[in-house]
Amino acid sequence: MRTIRVVFLLVPKLHLLDLAGPAQVFTTANDFGYGYETSYVAEAEEIETAQGVPIRARLDWPELGPGDLIVVPGWRSPRLQPVPPIGPAVRQRLRDHHAAGGSVASVCSGADALGAAGLLDGRRYTTHHDLTDELAARYPGGSMIRDVLYVEDDRVITSAGIASGIDLALHLVAVERGAEAAARVAREMVVYARRNGDELQDSVMLRHRGHLSDLAHRVQDVIDAQYADRLLLADLAARIGVSERTLTRLFTTATGLTPLRYQQLLRVERAEHLIGHGTTIEAAARAVGFEDARMLRRLRSRAVA
Structure with missing residues (x-):
């Protein structure tokens, strides 16, 4: 079983739960032997979160392959910044990783970073309900899906607000490692697994655990x-x-x-x-x-x- 590398791209004013929820899912899955390796990168060595807790990050990126994942947690809303807080080099890295067969994911306003990298064009996506109108207007080349927890389209996975990052991560574990793995992680985290909306990307196991x-x-x-x-x-x-x-x-x-x-x-x-x-x-x-x-x-x- 090949280890899946999960890189969290940290941006200024990120929400702690946007990061901690998915990180807990993948690290718990690794504790159970399902083979996940997490790392945290940013464009600065220290990132201040929206909750005031500083986080240290690495500046260099690990080597990623087609089966690996980049996750962009969201940052403070309820309105989008005029420009997403990622530079041209990071945008290119997101594009290159996806073009090479890798997956990219976002939580909440993190979808703005994927849009800036051109990865929402021609795809379905979602975000926090406070941001749907703004994001839909900013990236009209894609199709905004409202009132769902997450959407997956051609290895671009976007999720709604904050805690939905846990749902997204559990879904990805279920897809890659099977329903049993996701069930074990959910039970260990004492997560009340639930789904909503009309999207069928959620796993059978999670859809019927509510x-x-x-x-x-x-x-x-x-x-x-x-x-x-x-x-x-x-x-x-x-x-x-x-x-x-x-x-x-x-x-x-x-x-x-x-x-x-x-x-x-x-x-x-x-x-x-x-x-x-x-x-x-x-x-x-x-x-x-x-x-x-x-x-x-x-x-x-x-x-x-």
Whole structure:
């Protein structure tokens, strides 16, 4: 498993939670062995945050590859500055990293930096609700998506205000390391995982974790970890210590899905990720636990319909 390098680009007056939330997600994921390496760079050695806490940063950038990520936390709003607080060299670095196959992400007003680098043109994006009108007017070449937590479009991932950076980071962990990894991180951080809006970029696991049923969470933990295995309802019920009927009733009430349907959605989501990275449908189907590609094709067509 290749280590994913995550570089946080720090700008003056950044919001602490814009930085700390995603940083906590990636460092916690690394503590669990999922392979993340974080670093913090800026155009000055010391950055003053919006909350008055100074942060030390490095001036040199680590070497980044196609699978790595640059995150731009937001800075003090509610209005955008006349010019984003990043220089021409940093804008070029953002462009070059994305052009080389890397991903770039922003939290809140950090989308202004991505726009200044030309990375919002022709793409969907979002930001804090106080800034949507200004950002939409500043970067009309892109399409502003309002009232959602985050949007992903061609390796450009933008999120809404402040705490939504946690949601964005959990989504990226789920995509790169799987639903189980994101679930472990969310539970460790005591995050009430939730999603809103009509965007489907959020992971299945997170989209159906917005409930308070401990039983359903425990069942989901099992399915998240073994979604590619053949899981019998009787075995799940025995592991949790309830009857099959009780498990199905409580799980469906909490998530809106049966355990089987939840497992199928996890499999399809992971298969879509593999297919998007060049895997054939047949190989993806086998990798996620289907005996052949027919069921995967059927479930994919149902999702589209």
